Amino acid sequence: MTFDKILDNNTLWAVRYEGVADNALQTLFSQWSDPEWLVDFFLANMSDLESYFKITDINQAIYDTIDDNQRMQCLILDLSPEADLDKIFRPLENSRTSEMLLGKEKAKIKDRPQHASWLRIYAIKLEPGCYIITGGAIKLTRTMQEREHTLKELNKMEQVRNYLISNQAIDADGFVDFLSEL
Amino acid sequence: MKKKTLEFLEAHQSETPSTWREEAEWRRENWPWLRHSQKIAVKVLLQMKQEGLTQKLLAERMDCTQQYVSKILKGKENMSLDTLSRLEDALGISLIYDEQVAYPNMVAEEAFA
Numbered sequence: 001m002t003f004d005k006i007l008d009n010n011t012l013w014a015v016r017y018e019g020v021a022d023n024a025l026q027t028l029f030s031q032w033s034d035p036e037w038l039v040d041f042f043l044a045n046m047s048d049l050e051s052y053f054k055i056t057d058i059n060q061a062i063y064d065t066i067d068d069n070q071r072m073q074c075l076i077l078d079l080s081p082e083a084d085l086d087k088i089f090r091p092l093e094n095s096r097t098s099e100m101l102l103g104k105e106k107a108k109i110k111d112r113p114q115h116a117s118w119l120r121i122y123a124i125k126l127e128p129g130c131y132i133i134t135g136g137a138i139k140l141t142r143t144m145q146e147r148e149h150t151l152k153e154l155n156k157m158e159q160v161r162n163y164l165i166s167n168q169a170i171d172a173d174g175f176v177d178f179l180s181e182l
Numbered sequence: 183m184k185k186k187t188l189e190f191l192e193a194h195q196s197e198t199p200s201t202w203r204e205e206a207e208w209r210r211e212n213w214p215w216l217r218h219s220q221k222i223a224v225k226v227l228l229q230m231k232q233e234g235l236t237q238k239l240l241a242e243r244m245d246c247t248q249q250y251v252s253k254i255l256k257g258k259e260n261m262s263l264d265t266l267s268r269l270e271d272a273l274g275i276s277l278i279y280d281e282q283v284a285y286p287n288m289v290a291e292e293a294f295a
Contacts, residue, residue, distance in 0.1 A: 171187065
């Protein structure tokens with residue numbers, strides 16, 4: 001895998017996986033604005049949409065996804081060098097309150113009318129305020145383990161985390177220092 | 183960012199530049215019509231699935247090339263009214279008029295006051 005700088009101030013990066021033409025962020029934005037991809041996805045996952053969101057209109061579900069993707073793109077495009085990414089990304093596990101080395105994180109659109117947004121961008125937290133995007137998903141179920149496409153994203157996060165650790169990309173001592181300062 | 187992490191990421195940067203920003207900016211710039219194009223493509227795709235209609239057959243019904251149908255289905259085509267009308271006729275669905283405007287939305291006395 002290789003890495004693409006998303007923000008010039010080095011706070012946001014995205015993984016480019018082997019055999020894939022562009023990085024994970026480009027793939028997400030492209031899929032979430034591709035009508036063919038969206039129709040196939042929602043036809044395959046209609047039962048989750050009904051069970052978890054009580055939505056039966058596939059047209060509306062896809063229109064909402066297209067609109068949310070646009071909002072998500074604008075959010076990333078408009079990030080200023082001073083933006084606090086810790087306000088955009090949150091720990092993946094809602095129960096996690098403490099910092100962990102290369103923690104798994106998620107970003108989603110807040111304050112969406114009618115229903116919660118199901119779009120997720122997943123990332124690994126390199127250090128406070130610095131993230132590397134590993135992928136994303138349309139999450140329609142309560143847990144990521146329930147569906148293959150979200151489970152795959154969990155595995156990708158683990159893969160990137162392991163890659164960074166095994167290549168000693170991060171300063172573990174620095175992380176211990178950071179924790180002691182908290 | 184810590185020097186060690188930055189050095190690692192920069193040493194492992196992709197060889198070719200990413201197109202994510204220019205693509206996202208293009209989508210934002212063209213959003214006023216692009217959102218309609220994407221949503222029309224969704225309607226067309228769902229109707230095609232329902233009917234078991236192939237791109238080739240739709241192209242024949244519209245009297246255009248299959249390549250053009252493929253472009254429409256990608257949701258990136260700024261279609262003319264002529265194209266929209268031919269799509270509607272080919273599929274037997276409404277794409278242009280989704281909602282009626284409630285007019286007059288006021289009582290007659292107010293309208294002529």
